[in-house]
């Protein structure tokens with residue numbers, strides 16, 4: 001694995017000084033962490049070490065207490081900056097219109113025109129506020145122009161290229177396997193409500209193509225023939241696979257897998273492990289894996305990072321980590337390193 | 339051998355019924371719009387004839403029935419709209435009548451002597467829907483980040499505030515008196531819309547429902563519809579799949595509101611008067627009960643449910659009154675209570691009966707009268723699993 005540590009490889013993800021506190025509990029403490037392109041990096045550590053918490057921060061689900069997350073070289077998640085300025089951005093367009101209305105009145109233009117502009121200003125204000133809530137991509141860019149920074153929301157992280165699975169399976173239980181994957185493709189598809197209502201060409205084309213692509217994803221993870229079953233009725237192992245298919249469907253650059261082999265028997269585990277290798281090589285994906293099963297970790301990882309009580313205690317190739325006395329101590333308790 | 343796809347059915351009859359039900363639920367997916375049009379045309383044609391047959395002809399003249407059907411149609415529309423919010427997106431909206439009121443007042447402003455405007459009914463349908471939608475967005479934008487109970491409370495508040503505003507802003511709304519003399523629609527071919535002639539209203543309503551139903555089916559079966567369902571199932575997972583949950587919920591809210599606004603315009607034009615007391619919590623509650631009883635999440639189920647419930651409450655209870663009145667039973671004693679069925683006005687017990695129906699429904703058939711396949715799966719899962727196990731044991 002000599003290539004993995006070459007510093008020249010571009011980074012997919014980097015965290016700097018990432019900290020997450022829950023009240024008095026520091027779940028993640030000052031973690032600096034990097035994932036090079038194309039690697040399979042494992043995050044290990046005893047129960048409660050903060051692995052899932054770290055995932056959630058990276059995926060935009062919970063705000064960090066301090067520190068930042070860069071994805072593909074861009075700062076995506078950090079403490080907000082100059083957020084006081086945002087309300088100003090909201091009212092400026094409306095104020096401009098109202099100023100125009102006042103100017104029209106001063107200029108002696110017909111009263112109706114001024115009154116109309118007052119209403120238009122109100123409309124502009126409402127539209128701006130709704131835009132701020134909806135947060136379309138261009139609104140984010142606008143904020144950046146003013147030096148305002150806000151962490152990306154989870155859906156924005158998905159669009160940026162992060163796909164994930166959950167430690168406790170979170171499928172859409174009453175939707176079919178196919179529909180689950182189609183939801184995963186949400187960001188790939190474009191048809192909006194109007195397209196759907198009018199059944200435009202875009203909608204029809206996307207539905208046909210989307211469905212066949214979703215079928216391909218299901219087949220890819222080994223769920224051919226299960227398309228129309230409700231997710232809740234799938235066996236446990238298949239639910240885990242379906243979660244992976246759903247995450248892959250968003251075509252991520254980085255795939256976050258939270259204990260994907262938990263609760264599986266050895267043969268299921270080895271099939272799953274083979275799938276990770278296949279995903280990396282065929283789909284050109286980078287994978288961040290949380291895993292308790294050391295055989296899986298040692299088998300597939302290029303690099304391993306160890307967390308304990310929220311702190312990064314070791315990092316390196318699987319062999320280095322396995323021999324690290326601090327890691328042994330964290331797993332087996334003090335005194336076992338003699 | 340046990341089938342792979344579906345749990346074993348109890349007996350051939352049940353299996354056949356299930357097959358028919360599956361077929362019926364799959365058919366509309368293929369040719370939704372056509373199915374809706376044919377279905378609505380059939381129902382619209384048959385209803386005026388059905389009421390000429392006994393015993394229904396004994397309860398009222400055909401015109402009275404049609405008038406009632408047109409009113410029922412308003413509630414069908416409302417229920418279908420609320421179904422998007424509650425049934426598809428899973429957002430509890432307890433103030434839905436507010437948008438109904440907004441639609442109605444919009445029409446009253448657009449076409450009455452009070453405002454002096456006389457905008458034709460047809461464009462006003464769209465205007466009313468649009469205005470209600472804007473208010474839906476306004477209410478939704480700040481509140482849709484709230485979860486479950488909080489959203490319910492905020493919408494409940496909104497539903498209470500809107501009629502109060504219409505009541506108190508009497509310079510603009512004439513307060514309790516409301517705005518009267520609202521113009522009725524004019525359409526050369528269909529004939530005169532008027533109090534004595536409900537047929538045009540009846541037909542118009544049927545057409546509106548058909549169009550709304552087609553659009554709603556199309557929305558449900560699309561990227562947007564899947565996003566609504568995903569949010570209902572698990573909002574956090576939906577966000578983690580790239581769905582902008584705020585926008586998506588806002589859209590559900592806006593579409594629900596505009597459907598309600600549409601109903602409001604129609605209602606105002608039919609009654610020719612709008613006043614704040616028509617839009618109280620009772621309406622929000624009734625529509626919600628219709629959605630729940632009809633079968634949350636299932637568009638036609640909700641529509642049929644709303645129609646049936648409306649007719650039961652308006653005609654059924656009235657008939658109970660006259661039935662027991664005519665029977666002339668002597669009062670009897672239940673312990674300390676004296677029950678005189680002859681003089682009970684069942685209409686007054688409407689909400690008690692609603693409550694009983696809801697409780698009974700939750701006990702016997704929690705998924706509603708005509709549930710969507712999903713809902714049934716969701717709510718019946720454990721029961722089915724139990725039954726399947728029993729059969730295995732027996733075999």
Ligand SMILES: Nc1ncnc2c1ncn2[C@@H]1O[C@H](COP(=O)(O)OP(=O)(O)OP(=O)(O)O)[C@@H](O)[C@H]1O
Nearest residue numbers: 022025027045046047048049050051052053054167
């Ligand atoms: N939402 C929360 N509120 C309060 N404390 C939390 C929350 N989420 C996690 N924690 C705490 O943070 C610590 C880290 O939890 P986390 O789930 O990240 O551990 P983990 O490494 O994923 O463990 P496991 O291997 O059991 O999944 C735990 O002590 C946990 O109790």
Ligand SMILES: [Mg+2]
Nearest residue numbers: 051052053167
């Ligand atoms: Mg965890």
